[in-house]
Amino acid sequence: MSKMSHFNVIEQYEDHKRALFTLLSSILTCFADIKMFEQNQDELTEKLNSLCSYYPFVSLLYLLDANGKQISRNVPSKYFKSPAKIGFGVDRSNRPYYALAMATDHVVVTEPYLSSVRQELCLSTSIKITQADGSVKGVIVLDIDLGAALAFLAGDSRRLYFEPYFKVMYSSIVLGLFIVALTLLCIGGSECFKIFVTMVKPNTTTETPFGVVIYLTLALAIFDLGKTTLEEEVLLYKDILRHSSTRRTITRFISVIIIAVSIEALLMIFKFALNGESEHILQAVWIIIATALLLIALGVYVYLGSKAEAQLLKKTTMH
Incomplete structure (x- = not known):
């Protein structure tokens, strides 16, 4: 019983796409908070790890400003440690998770893609955060390990x-x-x-x-x-x-x-x-x-x- 190939992951994703979108939407809706833009790296890490205690397939968290520039370092979960906490200052305005989030007030989920950090199939879920005056504060992005998320859904x-x-x-x-x-x-x-x-x-x-x-x-x-x-x-x-x-x-x-x-x-x-x-x-x-x-x-x-x-x-x- 070997690890799922990318073909198997994509096949299962097509079968459970709607359920996966519903799950990720509910997670990010409850998790996202405008106060996260005021927290430091350690506070973000602690907040992400508390989320991963319930949803271990969440692999990465990062924050973008209104222009799509990353204003935090990559925050890896306790189950998916990355070699270095990088990403601060990177322009991600051309990424689908930013463009989709800016076009709506709801949670958006991208199609699967190959992660440049872990070389595994993942997808990103994001949500636009607005301030009291209606201006855009930024975008909160969660990277999801697709294979682990599908195993979680199947109880596997x-x-x-x-x-x-x-x-x-x-x-x-x-x-x-x-x-x-x-x-x-x-x-x-x-x-x-x-x-x-x-x-x-x-x-x-x-x-x-x-x-x-x-x-x-x-x-x-x-x-x-x-x-x-x-x-x-x-x-x-x-x-x-x-x-x-x-x-x-x-x-x-x-x-x-x-x-x-x-x-x-x-x-x-x-x-x-x-x-x-x-x-x-x-x-x-x-x-x-x-x-x-x-x-x-x-x-x-x-x-x-x-x-x-x-x-x-x-x-x-x-x-």
Whole structure:
């Protein structure tokens, strides 16, 4: 379960755009205060950290004057420390969060963009602050870590905390599977060498190579299972709330099993046929039939799962 790629973040953002905008609007409406323009750096930091205790996805705070010039240094939250508190005096009048805020009295939220500070996808929410006489005092801007905000909305923040431990456990299991596959490969190689020796030595009976094929097939199946586990649970990001991710994982695991069982059934047929044990061929045929039924069941699962997800997405879009 790796970190969300930018593609995954954008995809989830499109699904939860309205809810995210509502959340950020309520946060900044309650947080923004004209008194912030009179506070020093330490006071701003303390105020931001108190906000982050409830909303840990807020990464940065800064203040702009009426002309879009930054009048405070960047204030990082306690969860997203920046290497230096910079930004004071920078002209941000050409930035979307300033232009949008100056055009309305409400909270505005930008589209996602790549943060120059943290190199992560983020968005900015801002609000124009006016004085009693109606003149513009400035603009308050909050930078939001988009991936963390989406995890917060989905209630996934606590699972992300334990994710490194999950990765260690899955990596240990995968390592064990790879060791077993390597052991079977070595045994298969040893059996193959014995067959080669019996072929080159005179007056020796040539061994039937079914043992070698069985060892190599098992090694292939176990290696493929370990590879699938490594990709699905360690290297790739998997959104457990999205049905397509779960369906992809189940499909890959069942496919590995189907391939391994099919090969074993064919080997049984060849072995029984060559050894004159035709009465046992029916057992292998039953295994092939069971494999075919498993393949049909997998196809039905994938089809119904995709239709169910399409219906859910349709309902979400309508609401």
